[in-house]
Amino acid sequence: MHPAPSVIIFTCISGLGFGLLTFLGLNFPDVSGWTAFWFFFIAFGLAVGGLVSSTFHLGNPQRAWKAFSQWRTSWLSREGVFAVLALMVMGLYALLVIFFDTKIAPLGWLGAALSLITAICTSMIYGQMKTVPRWNMSSTPVLYVMYSLAGGALLAGQMTAALVLIVFLTGFQIYAWMQGDKRFDEAGHTIESATGLGNLGKVRLLESPHSGENYLTKEMIHKIGRKHAMKLRIISALFLGVLPIFVMTFMEVHHIGAAVLVISHMIGLFISRWLFFAEAEHVVGLYYDKR
Amino acid sequence: MTALPASTPKKLGLAIDLDICVGCHACVINCKEWNTSNYGAPLGDQDAYGANPVGTFLNRIHTFEVKAPEQPAQTVHFPKSCLHCEDAPCVTVCPTGASYKRAEDGIVLVNESDCIGCGLCAWACPYGARELDAQEGVMKKCTLCVDRIYNENLPEEDREPACVRTCPANARHFGDFADPESNVSKMSAERGGLVLMEDQDTKPVNRYLPPRPKADIQTDGDIDILAPFLEPVADTPKGLLGWLDKALEAI
């Protein structure tokens, strides 16, 4: 799949934002006043920024409001609905915390739950895609939620939680990569099965429908990224987990250290998310004999 | 709405005959020609006369080569457009309700005024049947020429999809797969119509009629049947000419 920057940025930072909101809703850290303002500012900035960024890849963003209508069937619609609900609830919660120094815990919990559900909805946009076997597995929602929580914990300054979550996340990410590598073959899709011509022999594409590119090949067939996948996975794992874990375990984390931690984790996150798209193979590629 | 109708009384679709498709692209271009100035937004072409021309097409032909060990390879032309699936994943993923499956005939359409161009439906389609038009920002797909098949401004014989009407090799047939007596149902039953990517559980309506066996592939035994026809009438040219005289007398 084409790793579109707008989608990568959206899923990464809105995930972080909702992760942070989850922690804030659960009252970690226990803050108020200006400190609370800045935490909420960062959380909302990331969550809303991500959502805005996601509209950049829309053909007709002016109609984006229509996307709230199909929550019964569409994960994308659900994501929109839950994101708005989460933001509204957490907005009210934040308003009370910052300006009225009032914490209504159940409201926070509700907000935290909605934030987490939003992250799950995001993950299911990908996880539901049978056409992309690498996404279409149970590890996808787990991974998205863990990214959201681990990043949220880090941003919320919950070092112990962050350490545990990042350890698990890194391990799970490596597991997901390895599982993902097998998924396409396990799903059993081949050019022979796609064309139904397998009984006649081995199938290969002789001539593409058009000699140049088209929307499908640009959007869903991305071979270049896969060439360097292994290197990128290692780099991602280093920044995502190894470096932060090392820092958190062996070093005293101050403000600058925390910034380094967050940036390192985010670099790892961005690379892994880029790989999430770039490594994902859509079954339509079979018709173009591109795997 | 993005919910699928529980069932449709008609299942309109195409039977595409891979045995006769010569890969001439007539259906591809006639489809483009009809649809660029009819239903919905035009089908744009970017960099039309430039270095990387890319346009929106609703129907494309792939050419495959198929080879069994120790046999000559064969070439199969493979047209591909929307299969109007019964369980169309492209419909259910749509966040705005722009994508829908018509309750009356099962045609899968995009209501472009609701389409935000998120592209998710194209991702959900295993067949590559949907293309986002870069100029209009809306998703385009085969409409089964819904603006032709019921169109009272067209003579009755022309109320079929443009690709079917134009196909010089008669490789495309339009009909109702819900009716077991329809042309397409019968054809598909007779020829073992293929369901594409059955494992995706999309229940496509369109069927592909597979190539018939080729005589140059696995030819064992053929020669014996006809060998008597080539039994020489004589061993020498002279003998042959003698035979000829007799044969001529018989006329």
Place this chain on the structure above:
Amino acid sequence: MNHHQPDLDTSPEVSDEIRKTTCYMCACRCGINVHMKDGKVKYIEGNRDHPINKGVLCAKGSAGIMQHYSPARLKAPMKRVGERGEGKFEEISWDEAYEIATKWLKPLREKAPEKLAFFTGRDQSQSLTSMWAQNFGTPNYAAHGGFCSVNMAAAGIYTMGGAFWEFGAPDWERTKMFMIFGVAEDHDSNPIKMGLSKLKERGAKIVGVNPVRSGYNAIADEWVGITPGTDGLFVLSMIHVLLKAGKVDLEYLMRYTNAPMLVNMDPASDEHGLLLRDAKGEFMVADRKTGKPVSATKKGVKPAFTGEVTHKGTKYTPVFQLMTEKYLSEDYAPEAVAERCGISAETIRRLAAELAHTAFEEEIVLDQPWTDWRGVKHDKMIGRPVSFHGMRGISAHSNGFQTCRAIHLLQIILGSVEVPGGYRFKPPYPKSVDIHPTPHSMVTPGGPLNGPHLGFPRGPEDLALDATGKPIRIDKAFTWENPMSAHGMMHMVISNAHAGDPYKIDTLFMYMANMSWNSSMNSRGVMDMLTDKNEDGGYVIPHIIYSDAYSSEMVAYADLIFPDTTYLERHDCISLLDRPISEPEAMCDSIRWPVVEPDRDVRGFQTVVIQLGAKLGLPGFVDENGDALYKDYADYMVNHQRRPGVGPLAGWRGKDGSGSGRGEPNPEQLDKYIENGGFYMDHIPEDAMFFKPWNKAYQDWAVERGLFDKPSPYLFNLYVEPMAKFRLAAEGKGDIQPPEHLREQLLTCMDPFPTWWQPFEEQGVNCDEYPLHALTQRPAAMYHSWGSQNAWLRQIHGTNPLYVSGDVFEKHGFNEGDWAYLTSHHGKIKVPVVRMDALNPKTVWTWNAIGKRKGAWALDENAPEATKGFLLNHLIHELLPPKGDGLRWSNSDPITGQAAWYDLRVKIEKAPAEDQVSQPSMPAQTSPVGQGPKDIAYGEEF
């Protein structure tokens, strides 16, 4: 949950009006319905009533909108202001354009008409253009058949009075086995596709003989992946097998062919090799009862097929016996040819057996009485349901004429021509070679030529040679090097004119032929010839006039441009005098008419020819007062009469419009055509539908319609006597003698029976060094170079890889995305390669005419057509590699002069991909029309 869906208007207005005309996106000439909306073309579809396409339309036809609105359209007449080849022009008025042309041409006509060479390309108005040239007086006229189809046309006409290509068709409704040789998407493509579909429906067998399994061959029930240039050998081997088994239709041969005619066997005779005739000029045969020669027309005669008779002291043998002796030679045994052809001996035998089985065991009997020209009544029509078709893969070889004849011979011995289930001709064919014209070339300054330029020579007396034996024509057609060059040799014109051999010319006038690019061999050499200058600074070819509708590569090489219209803006007639759209069961013709008025200062080329003819005062174009006879082409189409009552259009003739084929001009004729959908069709009666050359009802019907002026039945020529006449001359007999160096070639090649020789380029190069054959095929979605300006079609074929067989691919260690050098004896190109297993292992091929020159066709200079596309033309030379005898041998068929495009031999080697640009890469031409828009969205306005 409830399902909601929007209301949808399923009956929108389609268009304001439908205008029916004839397609010209290729040479197929389908009928089209042009839907008009707000004065613009909205949609083009096939016309269901039309005899050619019956409603269907191919990719090209469906992309007509993009051609009609192409940014490459020329806008106004232009004169060159830069150097030739640069592409710098100034737009001028039509008056000035005519003035320039007249200034160049008028003096030539007065003093030396041969200094004008007028050659037209893919147009189909040769009956007009040839008349113009004839009245101008130049012998130098032809259309593009010489590099296209002449082997097929000539072989067909000489053998059976009709040809493959689009001049006949299998009986699609009845044939049970169909063999196609070398057929890609050339002419008649929609009818062939429709026909193949019918065969599939009926379960008839389709055999595709082609090195490449694409298109029709992909869907054939059996693919015979023959090695290029060996089709003749393959066919003659099947003939060997069939003859040996006695599987021939003797009755058919006796009645309808010259099988029993007697050949003079005396090498000393002045008529050696010629057929015996009686005093009245009638052919003679040997009476089986008496063994004596008698007139073939004698009532009740039973001719012998074998034996030897003596007449007036000379020995004669029947054609059939000679044929049998020739083909029974073990040289033609399947085992002897298998390796060379790349087809196993078993396959050759099996296919021959299948043909025999189908022809003789599955014969068709129609309960349709008919009467032959001898007056004999037949109560049934007996058919042999095997049919054949051949095209460029046969035609474009230096042995193409004889190969095509071999296929005809096979058809004829199976009794399968003009019978139910067999191959049938389309009116005005069948038409004996005897009533076709002979070539004419006698020049009288200031006056017309002595007759039509092109024709079918009957012997050396018809050659276009002057008293000293020098060629009269600039293309050297009708000379000893290629005596039967019935379509001229357009591909030699520029090379000969540049070399001043046989003489220099002043003005080269061409239409719709991309000679500086894909329509020439040795394209780069041609560019140099067109731009080469004399010592005095003038161009070697002083004036070039060119007409085209689009900014093709050739435009830049002209001094004066006549901008043509698009096909939707013009009048045209697809005439029975030219290449009509008839079907085997009906005589048809059609028109084009301006369904859209031009929005530029352009004129249809035929109108230009007529107006220029009037300005030059040419007979046939001006009346006795010197006033123009015709205003434009439309006027000519209606009012010109070739013979009294016979004109360009056959339909609705006569004052009341009731005449078919004959009748005085009818001023309402074009309206009638338009009313009828742009075409005219007159069905052949049931009893005249088959056996046309010998069918009294057909002959009478054809005469009534003016196809010919008296019944002209004839026999098929297994043995082509005119060839024997040329051979006789080569033996030293007669006054007109070939040059010494050509005697041997003539003796071998002018065999009156089909024969086979190794293609000339193979003979001339070291085949170990150049082990591969290289071919092009025309893609279904492109027509010549036209398609690349078409925004829709160019997305399908924007590049053309070289397809390489699996064997070669692996041997050279190629990988996906690799590039290769392809080298011939003449040149070297760099191209992208793609593996293809369904390919003859000794063959590489690519799509034809995709490669473009930078700057042409209103495309971006970095268009893939210019950077990755390529032409094989750079590897092909118009001359063969030197043989060391100091002579120039042309790379063409020695009988017809047909350009031998497909004889090309190459070697391949891996090339560094580097910049991934194909070589040679020519500098850009300046585009006289600028470049097309960035993005388009046609149909927005509707």
